[in-house]
Amino acid sequence: QVHLVQSGAEAKNYGASVKISCKASGYTFTNYWMHWVRQAPGQGLEWMGVINPSDGAATYAQKFHGRLTITRDTSTSTLYMEMSFLMSEDTAVYYCARIPGLITDVGPQGAFHTWGQGTMVIVS
Amino acid sequence: DIQMTQSPSTLSPSVGDRVTITCRASQNIDDWLAWYQQKPGKAPNLLIYRASLLGSGVPSRFSGSGYGTYFTFTISSLQPDDFATYYCQQYSTYSTFGGGTKVDIK
Numbered sequence: 001q002v003h004l005v006q007s008g009a010e011a012k013n014y015g016a017s018v019k020i021s022c023k024a025s026g027y028t029f030t031n032y033w034m035h036w037v038r039q040a041p042g043q044g045l046e047w048m049g050v051i052n053p054s055d056g057a058a059t060y061a062q063k064f065h066g067r068l069t070i071t072r073d074t075s076t077s078t079l080y081m082e083m084s085f086l087m088s089e090d091t092a093v094y095y096c097a098r099i100p101g102l103i104t105d106v107g108p109q110g111a112f113h114t115w116g117q118g119t120m121v122i123v124s
Numbered sequence: 125d126i127q128m129t130q131s132p133s134t135l136s137p138s139v140g141d142r143v144t145i146t147c148r149a150s151q152n153i154d155d156w157l158a159w160y161q162q163k164p165g166k167a168p169n170l171l172i173y174r175a176s177l178l179g180s181g182v183p184s185r186f187s188g189s190g191y192g193t194y195f196t197f198t199i200s201s202l203q204p205d206d207f208a209t210y211y212c213q214q215y216s217t218y219s220t221f222g223g224g225t226k227v228d229i230k
Contacts, residue, residue, distance in 0.1 A: 035219070045160075045168065045211055047219035061218065062125075095167055109215040111158035111173035113180070118167055 002026040004096050004116035011122045012086050019082040020119045022096030029077035030054040033099050033108045036070060036081045038092040039118075048094075050108045051079065059108065086123045093118040126150055126214050130222030136230040143199040145225045147212035152192050156216035159188055159197045162224075163208045171210075172197065202227070 007021040022034070036048040049060040051070045058070040069082045079096050095118050099110030127150040137143050147157065155175035160168035170179040172188035175195055185200045199206055207229050212222040 037219075044224045045213070045221040047221070059218075109156070109217070109219055111170055111179075111213065111215060112160075112168070113170050113173075115167035115169075 002098065002114045004098065004114055006094075006096060006116040006119045009120040009122070011124070014086060014088065014123060016086050016123075017082060017084040018086060018121055019080055020094055020121070022079040022081075022116050024077045024079065024098070029072075030074055031102050031104075033103060033106075033110070034070075034072070034079050035097045035099070035112065037095045037097055037112070039095070040089070040092040043092075046092075048081070052103055052108070053079070054103055083121075086121075088123050091121065091123045093120050095119075126153060126217055126220050128212055128214055128220050128222040130212050130225055132225060133223060134226045134228060136228045137202050138230045139202055139204055141202045143202050143206075143227060145197045145210055145212075147190075147195045147197070147222050149193045149195075149214055149216075153214045153216035155191050156214060157188070157190065157195050158213045158215065159186075160211045160213065161206075161208045162211065168211060 003025045005023045010018050012018050030053045035050045038046050049070050051058040053072045067084050071080045096116040097112035098114040100113050129148045157175045159172040162168040171182050171186050176188045187198050209224050209226045211224050
């Protein structure tokens with residue numbers, strides 16, 4: 001069964017960086033596109049970016065260009081999201097998510113059939 | 125960027141009611157649309173994808189329809205477990221979510 005397990009909550013100061021992880025299991029990690037989505041307290045969902053775990057190529061939402069880096073470690077089937085220059089508006093729950101369909105068969109966008117449990121990041 | 129306008133923002137139906145939520149895209153997205161249910165403190169759960177296909181294990185009282193720029197999501201007979209917030213998502217170009225609809229207990 002597909003599982004995405006994220007790292008624990010983080011508290012950061014304004015201007016700092018944060019790196020959170022998402023460990024995948026139950027499938028071949030390099031075969032499926034992986035995404036990050038965030039949700040500020042009491043707010044809606046916001047798509048951040050996507051990575052091809054096979055070659056590491058990532059695409060980011062324009063809003064996060066220059067501050068967001070999505071990477072992966074294929075040896076541990078782990079996805080990472082690093083955000084720099086944190087502001088109070090970055091306080092949110094961050095989710096990793098996977099779309100169905102092999103990378104060789106489908107494009108990077110899709111419905112998110114599997115989600116991590118979420119990681120709370122608080123910036124003060 | 126494609127904008128998704130979801131309405132209403134809140135609903136207060138009774139158990140057994142038929143509930144309908146709409147989502148409008150700012151440009152054509154064909155049927156690249158999904159619907160999610162989210163409960164407090166939990167990750168979203170996929171209900172509908174490709175505008176009308178039911179997700180795995182999702183009860184048949186949930187349904188979706190639409191194409192192009194106008195989409196609807198329906199719960200045929202609201203159950204107590206259905207009180208939650210619902211989001212639409214377009215995935216035609218990158219990904220954008222609607223603002224959400226909170227279905228509250230009346």
